[in-house]
Amino acid sequence: MSEQTVADAMTTPVLTLDEETPIEEAAAAMVDRRIESVLVIDEACRPQGIFTSTDALRVVADAPEEATVAAYMTEDVVTVEADESLTAVAPMMVEEDLGHLPVTGPDGQVTGMLSRTDLTGHLPDVDATPPTPHTD
Numbered sequence: 781m782s783e784q785t786v787a788d789a790m791t792t793p794v795l796t797l798d799e800e801t802p803i804e805e806a807a808a809a810m811v812d813r814r815i816e817s818v819l820v821i822d823e824a825c826r827p828q829g830i831f832t833s834t835d836a837l838r839v840v841a842d843a844p845e846e847a848t849v850a851a852y853m854t855e856d857v858v859t860v861e862a863d864e865s866l867t868a869v870a871p872m873m874v875e876e877d878l879g880h881l882p883v884t885g886p887d888g889q890v891t892g893m894l895s896r897t898d899l900t901g902h903l904p905d906v907d908a909t910p911p912t913p914h915t916d
Contacts, residue, residue: 783866784866785866786861786864786865787883789894789898790893791892794882794890794891795815796890799848800849803839806836806849816832819882820849829849832854839852860894861886870899880893
């Protein structure tokens with residue numbers, strides 16, 4: 781039996797938006813689809829950022845009148861290719877505290893999204909809970 785890959789567990793299609801999408805529109809789309817993240821892409825469908833439910837909470841705390849996802853998205857987007865093994869990707873997601881990992885093809889275009897929920901559904905022995913921060 782071959783090892784499961786990211787493609788076996790990722791969610792498709794992925795909700796994508798451009799940087800100028802108003803926060804209200806992004807949040808409404810996330811609520812409608814019952815998802816916790818959207819991928820912000822450029823014109824070539826390459827990841828530029830990720831906007832998550834945590835980012836949406838920061839918007840509410842700041843209470844700006846007309847904000848776009850560009851102002852709140854995480855720009856350092858870590859991606860993974862669909863043919864990578866889940867057992868290789870799982871430790872990275874936990875160590876880097878990544879709740880959502882965009883999946884790209886060889887051309888860098890978005891093909892899916894891998895979440896902690898996707899991961900635990902396919903690798904039940906993996907604890908995808910983020911590490912607890914230590915305080916001294």
